[in-house]
Amino acid sequence: MSNAEPTVDQVTRADRLAPDEVTEVLALARAAGDTDGADPFDEHTLLRLRDPRAAAVHLAARAADGTLSGYAHLDTTDPGGVGVELVVHPAYRRRGTGRALARGVLAAATGPLRAWAHGDHPSAAALAVDLGFNRARVLWQLRRPLTAPLGEPRLPEGVTLRAFRPGADDDAWLALNARAFAEHPEQGRWTAEDLRLRLAEPWFDPEGFLLAVESGSGRLVGFHWTKVHERAGSARIGEVYVLGVDPATHRGGLGRALTTAGLAYLRDRRGLDRVMLYVDESNTAAVALYERLGFARWSGHVNYHLG
Known part of the structure; x- marks a missing residue:
C-alpha cells in the first residue's frame, strides 16, 4: 500500500x-x-x-x-x-x-x-x-403517491380548463408567468427562448399543460404545466413542473383546483403512481398548500452564495 x-x-x-x-x-x-x-x-x-x-x-x-x-x-x-x-x-x-x-x-x-x-x-x-460560501436558499423536493385520493378539482365560477396551444398561447402565457412569479429569482425571468427550448424537449406534452381561462374574455388566469420523467432503469414519475395563478385572481381556490387537475391528468391519462414538485422553503403559503394536498418532503437542494 x-x-x-x-x-x-x-x-x-x-x-x-x-x-x-x-x-x-x-x-x-x-x-x-x-x-x-x-x-x-x-x-x-x-x-x-x-x-x-x-x-x-x-x-x-x-x-x-x-x-x-x-x-x-x-x-x-x-x-x-x-x-x-x-x-x-x-x-x-x-x-x-x-x-x-x-x-x-x-x-x-x-x-x-x-x-x-x-x-x-x-x-x-x-x-x-x-x-x-453562505447558505442562502433551500429548495425542497416534495413527493406524493397518486394512488391516494385526489378529490375533484373545483374551479371558480366562470373559469374553465383547456390545453396549451404552442404558437398561439406563448405570449399570453409568458406575460402571465412573469406576473405570477414576479419575485422569483429564475422563473419570473423566462423569455420566449426559454419557452421555445422546453417546448422542443421530447418530454413536452401540450395536453399536460393545463390553462385556466376566463370563459367570457378568454384571458389566462392560471396554469399547471406537468412533466413526466422517464429514465432507463428508473420508475416513471410525474412532476408539478410549473404552477402559477394571476396575482389578481388569488381567490376561489384556483391554485388548489389546478394542482388537483394536473395530478389527475398524470394519474388517469399518463398512468403514473407518484409525483414530485419543487418549492422554495421560504414560500410558506405554497408549502402549506402542497402539504394539505398530501405532499411530503423528499430531499433538499441548497443554493450557496459568495460575493
Missing part, C-alpha cells in the same frame, strides 16, 4: 464543448445521480449543455488516463451572479478533484457566485463552508 498523496486531476477551461465532450459530461452526471440519489444538474444547465449557442464557462477535470473525473458549469448570463453547478464522478472522489474544480470556479468567476448543491450532500456543504 502506498502512502503517497493522491494525484490531483488536471483542470482545463473551455468556452464551448464539442458534442463528444457533452456526451461525456452527461454520462458523468448520470453516474453521480445514480450514486447520490439526486441529479447534479438542474434543467437549466442541461438545456444549456445541449445548446451549442449558450454562453458558458466549462471546467473539466481529467485523470491521468484522460477519463473525465469532474466537471463544473458556469452560467455567465445571469445578471444576479454567476450560476455554478459542479460534479465529481463517484469513482474519483476524495482525491482533491472537487476542490481543484472549485478553485477553477473562483479563478474564472467575474462576479458574485450562486452555486447549487443538489441533494444537500454533506461533502458539498463542507466544501462550501471551507471556501466561504
Whole structure:
C-alpha cells in the first residue's frame, strides 16, 4: 500500500464543448445521480449543455488516463451572479478533484457566485463552508403517491380548463408567468427562448399543460404545466413542473383546483403512481398548500452564495 498523496486531476477551461465532450459530461452526471440519489444538474444547465449557442464557462477535470473525473458549469448570463453547478464522478472522489474544480470556479468567476448543491450532500456543504460560501436558499423536493385520493378539482365560477396551444398561447402565457412569479429569482425571468427550448424537449406534452381561462374574455388566469420523467432503469414519475395563478385572481381556490387537475391528468391519462414538485422553503403559503394536498418532503437542494 502506498502512502503517497493522491494525484490531483488536471483542470482545463473551455468556452464551448464539442458534442463528444457533452456526451461525456452527461454520462458523468448520470453516474453521480445514480450514486447520490439526486441529479447534479438542474434543467437549466442541461438545456444549456445541449445548446451549442449558450454562453458558458466549462471546467473539466481529467485523470491521468484522460477519463473525465469532474466537471463544473458556469452560467455567465445571469445578471444576479454567476450560476455554478459542479460534479465529481463517484469513482474519483476524495482525491482533491472537487476542490481543484472549485478553485477553477473562483479563478474564472467575474462576479458574485450562486452555486447549487443538489441533494444537500454533506461533502458539498463542507466544501462550501471551507471556501466561504453562505447558505442562502433551500429548495425542497416534495413527493406524493397518486394512488391516494385526489378529490375533484373545483374551479371558480366562470373559469374553465383547456390545453396549451404552442404558437398561439406563448405570449399570453409568458406575460402571465412573469406576473405570477414576479419575485422569483429564475422563473419570473423566462423569455420566449426559454419557452421555445422546453417546448422542443421530447418530454413536452401540450395536453399536460393545463390553462385556466376566463370563459367570457378568454384571458389566462392560471396554469399547471406537468412533466413526466422517464429514465432507463428508473420508475416513471410525474412532476408539478410549473404552477402559477394571476396575482389578481388569488381567490376561489384556483391554485388548489389546478394542482388537483394536473395530478389527475398524470394519474388517469399518463398512468403514473407518484409525483414530485419543487418549492422554495421560504414560500410558506405554497408549502402549506402542497402539504394539505398530501405532499411530503423528499430531499433538499441548497443554493450557496459568495460575493
